[in-house]
Amino acid sequence: MEPRNEATMQVLTNVADLDALRASLTGPQDDRPVVALCAGTGCRASGCMKVAEQFEKDLDDMGLTDKVRVVHTGCHGFCEQGPLVVFRLGKDQAVADADGNEHTNVFYPHVKPTRVRKLIEATIEQRHTVDQWLYREPKHNESVVAEQDIPFYKHQHRLVFDLNGQIDPTDIHDYIAKGGYQALAKVLGEQDPEGVIDQVTKSGLRGRGGGGFPTGKKWAECRSAPGSLKYVMCNADEGDPGAFMDRSVLEGNPHQVIEGMIIGSFAIDAHEGYIYVRDEYPLAVLHATIALEQAEKLGLLGDHILGSGHSFRIKVVRGGGAFVCGESTALMASLEGKMGEPRAKYVHTAREGLWGQPSNLNNVETWANIPLIINQGWEAFADLGTEGSKGTKIFSLVGKVQSTGLVEIPMGMSLREIVEDIGGGVATGTVKAVQTGGPSGGCIPEPLLDMPVDFDELTRVGSMMGSGGLIVMDRTTCMVDVARYFVEFLKGESCGKCVPCRSGLGLMHEILERICHGEGKLEDLDTLEEVGQWMSKTSLCALGTSAPNPVLSTLKYFRNEYEAHITEHRCPAGVCQALITYRVVAENCTGCGLCVRVCPTQALKGAPKEVPTLDPDTCIRCGACMEACRFDAIVRE
Amino acid sequence: MIKNPTTPSDTITITLDGQPITAKKGEILLDVARRNGAFIPTLCHLDGLTPYGACRLCTVKVKHGSWSKFVTSCNYPIWDGLEVETATDEVNQNRKLVIEALLSRAPKAPVLQNLAKTYGVTTTRFPNLDPAEKCILCGLCVRVCDDVVGAHAIGFVGRGQDRRVGIHINDAACIGCGACSYVCPTDAIDMESVTVGHFRDRWGEDRPCRYSLMGLLPGSVCHNNYECWRCETDQTIMDLCQPVHPVFVARGIDNAGVRSVIRKMSVMIPPDHEDCDDGSTDEATAGQQSPPSDT
Numbered sequence: 064m065e066p067r068n069e070a071t072m073q074v075l076t077n078v079a080d081l082d083a084l085r086a087s088l089t090g091p092q093d094d095r096p097v098v099a100l101c102a103g104t105g106c107r108a109s110g111c112m113k114v115a116e117q118f119e120k121d122l123d124d125m126g127l128t129d130k131v132r133v134v135h136t137g138c139h140g141f142c143e144q145g146p147l148v149v150f151r152l153g154k155d156q157a158v159a160d161a162d163g164n165e166h167t168n169v170f171y172p173h174v175k176p177t178r179v180r181k182l183i184e185a186t187i188e189q190r191h192t193v194d195q196w197l198y199r200e201p202k203h204n205e206s207v208v209a210e211q212d213i214p215f216y217k218h219q220h221r222l223v224f225d226l227n228g229q230i231d232p233t234d235i236h237d238y239i240a241k242g243g244y245q246a247l248a249k250v251l252g253e254q255d256p257e258g259v260i261d262q263v264t265k266s267g268l269r270g271r272g273g274g275g276f277p278t279g280k281k282w283a284e285c286r287s288a289p290g291s292l293k294y295v296m297c298n299a300d301e302g303d304p305g306a307f308m309d310r311s312v313l314e315g316n317p318h319q320v321i322e323g324m325i326i327g328s329f330a331i332d333a334h335e336g337y338i339y340v341r342d343e344y345p346l347a348v349l350h351a352t353i354a355l356e357q358a359e360k361l362g363l364l365g366d367h368i369l370g371s372g373h374s375f376r377i378k379v380v381r382g383g384g385a386f387v388c389g390e391s392t393a394l395m396a397s398l399e400g401k402m403g404e405p406r407a408k409y410v411h412t413a414r415e416g417l418w419g420q421p422s423n424l425n426n427v428e429t430w431a432n433i434p435l436i437i438n439q440g441w442e443a444f445a446d447l448g449t450e451g452s453k454g455t456k457i458f459s460l461v462g463k464v465q466s467t468g469l470v471e472i473p474m475g476m477s478l479r480e481i482v483e484d485i486g487g488g489v490a491t492g493t494v495k496a497v498q499t500g501g502p503s504g505g506c507i508p509e510p511l512l513d514m515p516v517d518f519d520e521l522t523r524v525g526s527m528m529g530s531g532g533l534i535v536m537d538r539t540t541c542m543v544d545v546a547r548y549f550v551e552f553l554k555g556e557s558c559g560k561c562v563p564c565r566s567g568l569g570l571m572h573e574i575l576e577r578i579c580h581g582e583g584k585l586e587d588l589d590t591l592e593e594v595g596q597w598m599s600k601t602s603l604c605a606l607g608t609s610a611p612n613p614v615l616s617t618l619k620y621f622r623n624e625y626e627a628h629i630t631e632h633r634c635p636a637g638v639c640q641a642l643i644t645y646r647v648v649a650e651n652c653t654g655c656g657l658c659v660r661v662c663p664t665q666a667l668k669g670a671p672k673e674v675p676t677l678d679p680d681t682c683i684r685c686g687a688c689m690e691a692c693r694f695d696a697i698v699r700e
Numbered sequence: 701m702i703k704n705p706t707t708p709s710d711t712i713t714i715t716l717d718g719q720p721i722t723a724k725k726g727e728i729l730l731d732v733a734r735r736n737g738a739f740i741p742t743l744c745h746l747d748g749l750t751p752y753g754a755c756r757l758c759t760v761k762v763k764h765g766s767w768s769k770f771v772t773s774c775n776y777p778i779w780d781g782l783e784v785e786t787a788t789d790e791v792n793q794n795r796k797l798v799i800e801a802l803l804s805r806a807p808k809a810p811v812l813q814n815l816a817k818t819y820g821v822t823t824t825r826f827p828n829l830d831p832a833e834k835c836i837l838c839g840l841c842v843r844v845c846d847d848v849v850g851a852h853a854i855g856f857v858g859r860g861q862d863r864r865v866g867i868h869i870n871d872a873a874c875i876g877c878g879a880c881s882y883v884c885p886t887d888a889i890d891m892e893s894v895t896v897g898h899f900r901d902r903w904g905e906d907r908p909c910r911y912s913l914m915g916l917l918p919g920s921v922c923h924n925n926y927e928c929w930r931c932e933t934d935q936t937i938m939d940l941c942q943p944v945h946p947v948f949v950a951r952g953i954d955n956a957g958v959r960s961v962i963r964k965m966s967v968m969i970p971p972d973h974e975d976c977d978d979g980s981t982d983e984a985t986a987g988q989q990s991p992p993s994d995t
């Protein structure tokens with residue numbers, strides 16, 4: 064893919080060249096109305112490329128091609144509403160809503176190709192909103208016009224994710240026009256490596272990949288490590304099921320990550336870099352590759368970047384395909400072409416990493432924070448957040464909340480605010496627990512939800528920040544089943560090298576399966592605790608040491624649910640199939656016979672107008688009858 | 701190996717089970733601890749092979765002030781002021797679980813039965829997934845083939861509980877030396893049925909003696925259908941190399957080999973047995989003043 068302005072792809076030999084290029088990009092053309100069409104992976108799955116084609120065709124038919132600027136952006140974070148389109152208009156292009164209020168920003172969810180023509184006509188020609196297609200917020204079912212008024216967006220604080228919905232990730236000029244590579248220019252032009260590390264250290268930035276290690280400290284260690292060959296790497300392996308923040312950042316704004324890496328390489332004095340991308344992320348690989356090519360063409364990568372003494376190159380490498388390949392030493396082994404399995408880190412990778420050389424690995428989001436820290440100053444960054452956790456964090460909010468998606472919040476915001484204000488709460492009324500930190504995070508019970516989002520606080524309650532998974536659970540979630548589910552996932556992902564993780568997960572899984580089938584014993588709970596402690600104390604890598612979290616945290620906060628499964632053979636949430644029964648409530652039954660007809664195994668029998676009888680031996684507990692009954696005459700217990 | 705005379709800055713003091721001892725900065729904790737008479741069992745460690753840290757049996761607790769951590773002693777470099785606990789209840793509890801877990805994989809292996817006896821493990825709660833399995837995934841075979849033999853013929857395949865040693869991952873590379881079988885603590889590799897069979901197929905009629913592939917008898921040809929047990933050459937070489945496997949001798953690391961054999965045995969010996977160290981105690985207790993003894 065070629066950037067829109069080929070003429071401006073000349074090598075920038077100094078900072079002044081970059082400034083001149085930026086000035087030339089922010090000309091009159093920017094006054095056109097913008098159609099920001101999300102072309103991220105999520106919206107592609109719901110058909111946004113068809114919508115994009117339709118825009119092109121209709122604008123052409125209407126003779127508006129030159130009068131409107133269509134930008135294919137990266138993910139806006141609200142994928143469940145995709146394909147989504149945002150009109151961004153100048154003051155004199157504002158549109159009126161049904162009440163006559165003017166808007167310069169209009170958000171349309173679930174856009175279909177058939178709607179495109181009308182959207183263009185209404186917005187560009189007639190200057191009003193199309194009310195029936197506007198977003199309706201779930202709590203009060205009221206329509207909302209502008210992006211920034213939608214509760215899902217309104218309560219977020221988007222810094223890292225700011226440009227995602229605005230720029231075309233395949234055109235470096237878009238990034239430069241928005242101030243991109245300014246931080247790099249500042250660093251190369253005016254600062255020394257120690258000064259850069261100092262700013263990152265003082266900003267309080269901690270790694271976003273899971274461990275929360277202070278980034279400045281890690282850089283300083285790598286810089287001072289003996290050796291002239293040093294490596295800088297970006298971890299975009301993102302193997303957590305349900306997480307996609309790193310994908311979205313790399314896909315939607317690759318240059319911000321690359322700029323961070325160049326700054327890091329200057330600070331550490333590294334000249335080679337790698338972006339290790341999960342194999343299942345083809346679009347992220349493509350966009351990162353295009354971005355690297357363009358940055359190289361402009362001389363932002365290569366020898367003597369912006370005329371300075373610093374040289375640096377980056378390669379994209381596709382991941383080995385296993386969850387554990389995201390672990391730093393496994394990632395480096397995989398980069399070396401070996402089997403991706405972890406090794407001891409008693410000697411830090413900052414000293415002996417890739418090919419035994421001093422190496423620095425950071426997460427996508429960590430790298431994307433670097434230009435922000437340089438541009439705004441570390442003080443501004445450190446102002447945001449809690450004592451021990453600074454800046455913002457992107458979470459992947461999923462589960463039983465009304466609105467799901469990627470949310471960027473300032474550190475220190477409470478979990479309750481995320482769930483209630485951004486997520487719109489749960490449909491069934493009350494939250495039961497929130498699981499944070501990905502598959503090996505812990506479950507935090509509802510009474511603790513007022514705790515702030517903070518690396519150390521989350522660890523203190525038995526969970527972790529992880530890479531930012533956030534799953535909301537309600538009364539229909541069985542906590543034993545949750546633990547069983549995550550242990551099963553981790554058991555399949557354990558590399559099997561060390562005994563505690565390999566065998567511990569095997570035993571835990573066996574026990575949890577038994578409990579879910581009503582065959583557990585009370586001693587099993589002690590064994591779970593004993594094995595869990597052992598794993599967290601002695602496993603080789605963080606997969607094994609954190610794997611017991613889902614079990615230990617649910618045992619701590621929801622022990623009664625385990626006991627109900629064991630002693631009463633009852634699943635309080637009605638999830639574990641082996642432990643639930645369905646019953647006909649005669650008082651409510653009208654004898655309509657609907658259940659008799661839907662039951663796939665003829666477990667329900669009864670003549671019309673009679674209360675049916677249920678044969679528990681034939682019943683496969685599918686719940687079809689309960690769902691079908693309109694009189695609450697079938698209950699699960 | 702010739703040791704450099706120690707300089708003052710290299711020499712550090714650590715506390716080993718309450719006793720202050722001196723050692724060199726960056727030395728591996730297991731070596732230092734054993735030299736000073738501590739009993740630490742190991743299963744995946746052999747001198748001369750790259751440390752691996754898989755069995756976790758050698759895990760000890762290290763402390764410094766209020767900081768503490770469990771680490772595997774077989775690959776932990778020591779530093780000044782470190783306090784080490786090698787056999788507290790807490791440490792032994794971790795070991796018991798390792799033994800319990802491995803016992804479910806290879807219940808009949810003498811090395812595990814002895815460890816179980818030493819640590820009082822009587823049953824296992826871990827499921828035995830494959831009664832025919834003996835391998836405890838220690839990785840010694842893979843590393844001996846990589847590090848000592850240099851053939852890179854075997855490796856691990858699969859992950860989690862499906863992990864296993866892929867014997868002959870790289871068929872053509874195996875020189876049939878038998879070092880893998882020799883180092884295996886649970887006798888999980890049957891050379892005769894697995895390796896030698898393969899070997900015959902591979903060489904067909906034109907059969908180099910295995911010792912010639914190891915570099916001990918260049919150009920020698922096998923006339924015994926690879927039935928080495930009735931071959932005189934095999935007897936002679938074995939006698940010459942005892943108690944070390946010939947491939948260690950061929951690679952010029954017989955010293956490490958000798959030590960490795962002793963190490964291999966030491967895990968089976970209860971802690972109070974007098975032979976539990978490797979014979980280099982003198983060197984350590986004599987301290988830094990003693991002349992380099994290991995030449």
Ligand SMILES: Cc1cc2nc3c(=O)[nH]c(=O)nc-3n(C[C@H](O)[C@H](O)[C@H](O)COP(=O)(O)O)c2cc1C
Pocket residue numbers: 269270271272273274275276278298299300301302303386387388389390391392424425426427429430530604605606
């Ligand atoms: C099993 C496992 C999987 C991991 N997966 C990832 C991942 O997908 N992405 C990531 O950035 N870090 C991952 N990590 C954390 C990395 O090991 C490492 O700490 C991180 O990339 C360092 O970057 P940071 O300091 O910027 O967080 C994983 C760790 C473990 C133990």
Ligand code: SF4
Pocket residue numbers: 387405556557558559560561562564565602603604605606607608
């Ligand atoms: S903790 Fe698990 S994933 Fe990590 S090295 Fe051990 S077996 Fe492999």
Ligand code: SF4
Pocket residue numbers: 645661662663664665666667677681682683684685686687688689
């Ligand atoms: S739960 Fe399913 S199988 Fe059982 S009675 Fe209802 S419809 Fe039939």
Ligand code: SF4
Pocket residue numbers: 841844845849851852853854868873874875876877878879880881895
């Ligand atoms: S017998 Fe083959 S696999 Fe075993 S150590 Fe020798 S070369 Fe490697």
Ligand code: SF4
Pocket residue numbers: 834835836837838839840841842865880883884885886887888889
């Ligand atoms: S075959 Fe033997 S040496 Fe190889 S990993 Fe298994 S137990 Fe260890």
Ligand code: FES
Pocket residue numbers: 101102103104105106107137138139140141142143145147
């Ligand atoms: S991909 Fe379009 S909002 Fe996420």
Ligand code: FES
Pocket residue numbers: 741742743744745752753754755756757758759772773774775
């Ligand atoms: S982990 Fe140290 S001997 Fe196995």
